[in-house]
Amino acid sequence: MEPGKLRKALRPLGGAAALLALTLLAGSGAAAKDIAAGAHGEALGALTDLQSALGELDKAAGLTVSDPDPYRQAARRAVNALVGKAGAGFDAAAGDPGDAAGALGHLGRLRDAAGDRPWAAAVQAAWVNAMVAKAGLDDALKADELEDFQSRMSGALEALLVAIGRVSDRGAFGGLRGALATTELGVPPDAPTLPGCALQSGTLPSGAPSDEPAYGVVGGYLTYVAVPTHDGRTELPEPFGVGSITVRDGRVVLETASAALTGKLCGKRQQAKAAAPTGTRVAAADPAPALYTEAQAEQGHQIFKSHCAVCHGEQLQGKSAPTIAGPDFLKKAQLLGWSVADLRQVVTTTMPRDNPGSLSPEQYARVLSYLLAVNCYPPGKNRFPTTATASLHKAALQPPDGVKPDLPGPGICSLKTAAR
Amino acid sequence: MQRISTLFRGALLAGAALALPGLALAASGNASGPSSDMLLKAADDSASWILPAGSYSGDRSITESQISPQNVGKMTKAWSFTIPAGGPVEASPIVWHGMMYVTSFKNDVYALDAKTGELKWQYNPKPMQLVGFPRNRGVAILDGVLFMGMANGHMVALDAETGKEIWNKQTVENPKNSFYSMQPVPYKGKLLMGVSNGDWGGIGNISAFDPKTGKRIWKWEAVPGPGQKGHDTWSGDSWKRGGGAIWSGLAIDPKTDTLYVDTGNPQPDFLGTIRKGKNLYTDSMVALDISGAKPKMKWYHQFIPHDTHDWDPAMPPVLFEGKVDGKEKPLVAAGDKGGNFWILDATTGKLVSHTPVSYQMGQNTEPPAVGANYACPNTNGGIEYNGGAYDPATNTFFVPSTNQCGKWTGSKKAVYVAGQFYLGGGFPSLVGPNSGWFNAVDVSTGVFSWRHHLGLPANGGALVMDYKAEKASAASGSLVFTGLLDGTFAAYDPASGKELWHSDMGGSIVAPPATFTMDGRRYVTVEAGDPGFLKVPELGEPAKTSTLTAFVSAAPQTATSN
Numbered sequence: 001m002e003p004g005k006l007r008k009a010l011r012p013l014g015g016a017a018a019l020l021a022l023t024l025l026a027g028s029g030a031a032a033k034d035i036a037a038g039a040h041g042e043a044l045g046a047l048t049d050l051q052s053a054l055g056e057l058d059k060a061a062g063l064t065v066s067d068p069d070p071y072r073q074a075a076r077r078a079v080n081a082l083v084g085k086a087g088a089g090f091d092a093a094a095g096d097p098g099d100a101a102g103a104l105g106h107l108g109r110l111r112d113a114a115g116d117r118p119w120a121a122a123v124q125a126a127w128v129n130a131m132v133a134k135a136g137l138d139d140a141l142k143a144d145e146l147e148d149f150q151s152r153m154s155g156a157l158e159a160l161l162v163a164i165g166r167v168s169d170r171g172a173f174g175g176l177r178g179a180l181a182t183t184e185l186g187v188p189p190d191a192p193t194l195p196g197c198a199l200q201s202g203t204l205p206s207g208a209p210s211d212e213p214a215y216g217v218v219g220g221y222l223t224y225v226a227v228p229t230h231d232g233r234t235e236l237p238e239p240f241g242v243g244s245i246t247v248r249d250g251r252v253v254l255e256t257a258s259a260a261l262t263g264k265l266c267g268k269r270q271q272a273k274a275a276a277p278t279g280t281r282v283a284a285a286d287p288a289p290a291l292y293t294e295a296q297a298e299q300g301h302q303i304f305k306s307h308c309a310v311c312h313g314e315q316l317q318g319k320s321a322p323t324i325a326g327p328d329f330l331k332k333a334q335l336l337g338w339s340v341a342d343l344r345q346v347v348t349t350t351m352p353r354d355n356p357g358s359l360s361p362e363q364y365a366r367v368l369s370y371l372l373a374v375n376c377y378p379p380g381k382n383r384f385p386t387t388a389t390a391s392l393h394k395a396a397l398q399p400p401d402g403v404k405p406d407l408p409g410p411g412i413c414s415l416k417t418a419a420r
Numbered sequence: 421m422q423r424i425s426t427l428f429r430g431a432l433l434a435g436a437a438l439a440l441p442g443l444a445l446a447a448s449g450n451a452s453g454p455s456s457d458m459l460l461k462a463a464d465d466s467a468s469w470i471l472p473a474g475s476y477s478g479d480r481s482i483t484e485s486q487i488s489p490q491n492v493g494k495m496t497k498a499w500s501f502t503i504p505a506g507g508p509v510e511a512s513p514i515v516w517h518g519m520m521y522v523t524s525f526k527n528d529v530y531a532l533d534a535k536t537g538e539l540k541w542q543y544n545p546k547p548m549q550l551v552g553f554p555r556n557r558g559v560a561i562l563d564g565v566l567f568m569g570m571a572n573g574h575m576v577a578l579d580a581e582t583g584k585e586i587w588n589k590q591t592v593e594n595p596k597n598s599f600y601s602m603q604p605v606p607y608k609g610k611l612l613m614g615v616s617n618g619d620w621g622g623i624g625n626i627s628a629f630d631p632k633t634g635k636r637i638w639k640w641e642a643v644p645g646p647g648q649k650g651h652d653t654w655s656g657d658s659w660k661r662g663g664g665a666i667w668s669g670l671a672i673d674p675k676t677d678t679l680y681v682d683t684g685n686p687q688p689d690f691l692g693t694i695r696k697g698k699n700l701y702t703d704s705m706v707a708l709d710i711s712g713a714k715p716k717m718k719w720y721h722q723f724i725p726h727d728t729h730d731w732d733p734a735m736p737p738v739l740f741e742g743k744v745d746g747k748e749k750p751l752v753a754a755g756d757k758g759g760n761f762w763i764l765d766a767t768t769g770k771l772v773s774h775t776p777v778s779y780q781m782g783q784n785t786e787p788p789a790v791g792a793n794y795a796c797p798n799t800n801g802g803i804e805y806n807g808g809a810y811d812p813a814t815n816t817f818f819v820p821s822t823n824q825c826g827k828w829t830g831s832k833k834a835v836y837v838a839g840q841f842y843l844g845g846g847f848p849s850l851v852g853p854n855s856g857w858f859n860a861v862d863v864s865t866g867v868f869s870w871r872h873h874l875g876l877p878a879n880g881g882a883l884v885m886d887y888k889a890e891k892a893s894a895a896s897g898s899l900v901f902t903g904l905l906d907g908t909f910a911a912y913d914p915a916s917g918k919e920l921w922h923s924d925m926g927g928s929i930v931a932p933p934a935t936f937t938m939d940g941r942r943y944v945t946v947e948a949g950d951p952g953f954l955k956v957p958e959l960g961e962p963a964k965t966s967t968l969t970a971f972v973s974a975a976p977q978t979a980t981s982n
Binding site: 064066147331338342345346350353356 | 547548550551572574585588589590591593596634829831835837838839840841843845846847849
């Protein structure tokens, strides 16, 4: 995992959207009474603490010294941010980047308040992952060797990333960020709310205040935020995701990922509870990007068999050349900080070893598609490109979340499994 | 003699330094490892083999009183140890008073009873290697502690008696382009170690570390930075990934604290157009004064300016007093993968003689970005990392070499990707003839005294024994041992090249022999198995297992006739 990169990706889209200066949003709204009191504050507190812990590990991952102390101190500070001042394992001497409650304190209170709200599962998952991260850090602190420490720490780091969640191109999140972006958890306590189903009718309800954002809430889901359009800056809660931006009735309407659920939520309110909004999925906080098509991977398999298997092995197990698939390979790529573009660079310029550069750009794209597939990256609608595009540079090569390798040898995915 | 040996053995079995009168070696220093002073006198301690080449000179030459050309045929196999990890074994073991230490290509360390080959302990670190190839060329020993550089760029210190880790520390600066393969060399309280990063986009260095903590004391970089002498031999910014890894062994003259070290090839290996100039100090031998706080260069001698074929001087330097023009003078020998054997004046670095020892062709070409050309040797040819040995009795240098040509292709540009080769082209494909030589070079002229043509590449090093009988006897003369890729471990007459003895080891030999004495008998060790980089089609199926075998001389005559 590359925390630096990821956290850049996590920067809220809402920040930019909020800077839009537009005309007033007419109408008024009242603070939602059904939102658990203080839940928004607890969620933001938990998120801040989780990010502080992540920040410590991020810094530790960037250390180059061989003295174990700075690593251990960073791990202790991360634990402090997780457990809070009263928590077991709090070590005041190391320093505390978090607040008094700690991420686990906040999340514990949220769990107690969750009942059957749509964010209950997300909070539960964030809590579990924060516990996993803490256990990983406890383990890392027992490591004698830097390498052990780093491998345990990277486990904790992954759990934290899952707990925090991540933004996608469509504004959907996993983890706590997802819950904040798509449910009432994202609504500040005193903010005005509007009927969440209003978008269905195509017009916004009137009566929202003129100087602050109003939140569209239905059944515990946050479906949109209507932003006033006066000159100047309008603040939104930090973790905010935008599925789409439309201008309606002279106002800016930021639709969240939950907006896609309004059909269900507003047609039959009873079924809404059963719907699993994207924001509350437990795992897959960092889903591997879809960078190739299934057809490319299948064609790539044929090319691999004729040009690569002689050295890398039919099952990619490695022969005279190393293993190029499976958890160990991906782990190594992660430690080297490789992007998919780096992999492409190596393959297109040095492979096949006896005649580098001898395949056509599309043949290389197919072989790389096959390599992504056996490494459990999912296919999608876009073809793997024949040049190093920005999306290849952005995509880290690392063990993808969620998908279990189903073939023996180094532990690789069949093309079917990659496509799940 | 017998009685002392028995006493001595008793002291060792007790596992402690019993202060036995008259046994200087056991009485000082640590029970399980030599002190810095003992390392300085390593050549005089026939019971041990405590430096990579037996002594700081690197000459792999001993004076011997057991094995003679006459009785070498009576040598028998004492024991054989199967290396559990298999794979290529490319170094001599370290032997210290009854214990032997050998490493695997995966950085396992095996501690053996030198008398029986019984495994006493093993250390299996399983390092995660981010860059390079899996190889290890042995441990160092100092004051009861073993030191090893690992594939993940860590150095580790182990208790020589138990194998327990004392410290384990990342000591390369960038593990994404650097690893260790070389055998560390302890010298006067410091640990000298070169870094393997020469084909992956790093800059080579040799550093001195504190053996107690692994802390770096000084560093000498093979590529001069801005403002330093030699920097102008690199065009543009090319020096930043200029290479010059320190792969091979070292030679040291303790009288003057002069370190002789060979530097690796420039990078990107096959693309010279982006690094115009001589590319100092790559492909060079450098003499460094290491008596002060920081090394000072006394001289350098660049063997191949602006190399574009990865022909670095892989052979560990050998320091010796040889006879040239009828005069004894300090000389230092080097050998490169381009198939050249060099003898330099050790005081000035001036060339004394140059002997091509491998088939050479197309050496002034550069691999083309479009198409391919041919040049010999290829990157695994010429003289390799196991080097050779000097025989003072005949003033002859012995070194194996490989004839192997390559088909070369460069590229238009070189892009650095962490963890990957930074070559500016591809490694050459083999085009034969994949044969070798065992060369005897007359030091006084640089001309062959004799050379054996071999059907396969050769990198089995050499070991010289100059037999001097304890009592006046008819037996006299010297032997030179080497190991071949076909599994033959052989001894030749240094003067004529006549084979005196051989044994089939059942696997390829790509490690130099080592030797020591115990209980009044001479042992000679050799590793055999996987051929490593010298795997060629002519070899057929390589051996599946790797072994370390000890031969022992016939029982001494004193035991039977006295």
